[in-house]
Amino acid sequence: MQALHNFDPAATLNTLVSLLFAFVFGSLIGLERQVRQRTAGLRTNALVAVGAAVFVDLSMRMNGVEGSARVVSNVITGVGFLGAGAIMKEGANVTGLNTAATLWGSAAVGACAGAGFMVEAALATLFVLASNTLLRPVVNHINRSPLSSAASEATYHVYALCRRGEQAEVRERMVQLLDAAHYPVRTVNKHPVGQRDAEIEAVLYATSVDGPELEAAVQRIEQLPGVLQAYWSAGTAPAN
Secondary structure (H helix, E strand, O other), X not given: OHHHHHOOHHXXXXXXXXXXXXXXXXXXXXXXXXXXXXXXXXXXXXXHHHHHHHHHHHHHHHHHHHHHHHHHHHHHHHHHHHHHOOOEEXXXXXXXXXXXXXXXXXXXXXXXXXXXXXXXXXXXXXXXXXXXXXXXXXXXXXXXXXXXXXXXXXXEXXXXXXXXXXXXXXXXXXXXXXXXXXXXXXXXXEEEEOOOEXXXXXXXXXXXXXXXXXXXHHHHHHOOOOEEEEEEEEEEEEOO
């Protein structure tokens, strides 16, 4: 039988060690994601790391180092599609980019473990965890820091107060009307107002604004079914 012919105790032990390290390191990365209740948590990251390790280990046993290099490139491509599934788009808002990048990191950890580079796999795990934990306070600090007038430029916000049950339709039509007026929307945020209403906030890309032109677009938004009130305001955003 081919299975008995391929059985090599030493190689099998090496595979076991590789998968064990991939499982442990992938679980460590996934644990941090699970604690923060992200889309791809403990099991997903462990499976990605183990799967990558299996493919690389198998390729090395069958084709050597040269064959494993091709498999690693295919693993990167495959995990890219998996990560795309973790990215959510709601209106103009995009979430899940960090989760997708973490899955990519888990695949890299698994590939290192599958190739037998355990120290490199441990270092990769350390840096993935550091990116998700140590950099978080830095990001929060930067986001909360006030902007100086020299480092900022005008940005514009359009608001629509509507019935909560109609906010999805209002949001979509609001973005369409602003795009038609040549004011593309960068992000859309929703805020509950009372028990029945919601406020939709559309942040426009930094651009020059013609007051009467934007006001006309806002009036068209105010005429949408379910919209109680619409208005716009100017603020500041970081300059590029």
